């Protein structure tokens with residue numbers, strides 16, 4: 001809007017003339033204080049002092065924008081020289097004409113004469129900031145008369161209604177301030193931003209200013225009061241801070257871990273502020289580390305909690321607690337409460353266990369530790385972000401600063417940690433602290449908790465408090481699943497009032513085709529440890545053995561590193577009920593014949609219902625789509641592709657849109673890894689049905705009959721009743737019957753992947769097609785998989801891909 005080079009925005013100032021000493025200057029004693037070579041520049045905004053003062057009107061603020069910077073300086077004009085962090089009163093030695101052409105000005109100070117670069121010189125007159133607006137990027141000196149301090153900085157915002165008619169100043173130390181009427185602002189004689197910019201010492205601050213001034217696409221970070229952030233506080237190290245005040249574009253941060261608890265105002269879009277964290281971030285207090293050490297020294301699986309009553313060591317930061325849902329909250333929005341330091345948390349067995357928020361008592365952990373807290377937890381109904389559930393059940397979450405103390409100083413903490421020892425810590429309702437999800441899992445087992453490990457996050461990239469806001473007036477249906485899912489899936493349409501075409505909602509695949517016999521024996525187990533000892537569980541072992549015999553790349557590489565079977569199996573496939581990479585040979589879950597716990601078994605993931613909060617929304621270009629309402633961690637299970645089981649022949653007569661092929665055998669028999677991956681993706685590839693030139697082998701191993709099963713909603717055509725004996729593959733059609741999974745769109749850069757899973761049938765022709773997050777998914781992101789259609793395979797059908805991914809292949813079909 002304004003240019004610091006032009007003359008559209010002049011500044012008013014006046015100059016003192018002192019003719020008395022006019023003859024006293026001795027140029028022979030002139031010294032050059034700064035040997036900077038200044039080149040010709042037109043950076044000074046100069047207006048002849050005698051011309052009428054121009055007045056501009058800012059339409060936003062209605063402030064008069066008036067002022068003059070002189071082009072000439074009279075002899076004896078008083079200036080400020082700022083040098084070596086001191087202000088000196090100086091005088092111009094001789095009158096200066098065409099100031100813009102001068103790079104050095106000769107001044108006198110205590111009867112010495114110096115040639116000073118213009119950028120060190122400031123007008124001694126105060127700008128009338130009540131009536132004028134100083135252009136952005138202008139170099140100024142700011143004096144707070146109250147504090148009797150001066151600082152150098154740049155104007156970052158002009159007065160407007162947005163900022164209550166104030167100037168915002170960015171200081172050379174990276175801090176910021178809005179001016180008040182009492183502040184004194186003095187202008188530099190040189191207004192070349194680049195030149196003044198070089199005086200900023202910290203590289204980080206320089207980079208930050210560049211971005212704030214010139215990067216128009218700055219991310220608008222949504223910080224809120226009391227959020228915790230990490231700040232690169234000018235020494236290239238991170239410091240944790242809490243937002244304690246917000247004022248228009250700036251926020252006040254308190255570096256609470258420091259003894260001095262420094263408070264500083266920073267720009268809300270400063271690149272020095274690294275990221276927003278879980279609220280609250282609490283620095284590992286000595287008590288936590290100390291307890292953890294003792295805990296480890298004794299035994300990692302020790303039954304007793306280690307406690308301490310030394311409350312002096314406790315951080316009294318904001319605590320992250322969630323009350324049970326009141327139904328009014330926006331999806332995924334956590335609540336923050338301040339907990340009085342000694343509030344009693346659990347008092348189930350008052351005589352033995354009395355837990356305080358910040359103190360522990362030695363005790364034997366058992367179901368009593370969690371029972372009272374889990375009273376309201378219903379594992380079949382999720383009304384909010386599932387990663388908040390532990391907090392509703394009395395858990396706490398801390399972020400640990402590994403720089404802080406003792407053993408954690410060895411490894412610098414990183415943002416996206418994948419190591420087992422992470423930068424976070426969960427604390428159980430009874431006060432035990434856990435640094436790894438393995439430990440949490442053990443505790444859940446010990447206490448017979450209703451929670452499962454999938455509700456605990458394992459990386460700091462998942463922001464539990466992220467949520468998307470939407471206007472509820474566009475919700476056309478509160479739950480498209482009509483209560484059949486464990487979550488409510490709302491239907492949002494801000495384009496029109498149309499609802500999706502009707503279909504019968506179901507969460508399990510069904511068919512008129514009946515499996516006569518399944519020649520493949522089903523493995524089952526009788527584990528009593530939630531199948532945590534994987535080598536002992538036949539189901540876990542089957543997944544592992546299948547992968548091994550199919551030369552799974554991961555296993556091959558581990559074998560090269562001489563890992564034992566126990567080591568390999570413990571980190572293969574599901575880890576903490578998440579699957580980070582597909583297992584092409586299939587995953588074998590515990591099933592209805594197993595005697596392990598149906599909800600808490602660690603090898604039951606896909607057979608459990610959808611627990612993520614997602615929403616069906618209408619897009620401009622792709623019809624209906626699904627989006628995440630909260631962050632979803634990498635590896636999390638979404639749901640299975642559900643539909644009506646039909647044969648290939650039947651599928652050729654149906655709408656291809658909702659078809660998915662069950663084709664596990666082909667990729668088992670595909671030797672080449674790339675091909676194997678390809679065929680895995682082909683599960684949704686209609687090309688497999690119509691293009692017989694495809695060489696992927698198909699193994700037929702079951703016979704189907706058309707004996708009908710009861711079907712309350714018979715949408716089938718007549719052809720569906722054919723007895724199919726010579727089919728090669730089976731297909732799921734979700735057009736008339738299916739679950740929410742029918743709405744996942746295609747993306748060339750997907751965020752979910754498919755995985756063949758075997759539960760109650762180990763027949764390779766009938767895998768469950770399960771969908772897992774293949775990376776961290778952000779709240780609000782559309783959830784898509786890669787259909788991997790073969791472009792051009794259907795004559796007369798062309799669909800241009802609208803995924804807008806950077807690597808978009810252009811066409812879907």
Ligand SMILES: C[S@@+](CC[C@H](N)C(=O)[O-])C[C@H]1O[C@@H](n2cnc3c(N)ncnc32)[C@H](O)[C@@H]1O
Pocket residue numbers: 621622623624625657658742743744745746747799800801802803812
């Ligand atoms: C399984 S359905 C997905 C849900 C669908 N959008 C709806 O409204 O029912 C597959 C169809 O969605 C559309 N679709 C999915 N992904 C798309 C994309 N990336 N670009 C264009 N159309 C897409 C195509 O019409 C495709 O045949």
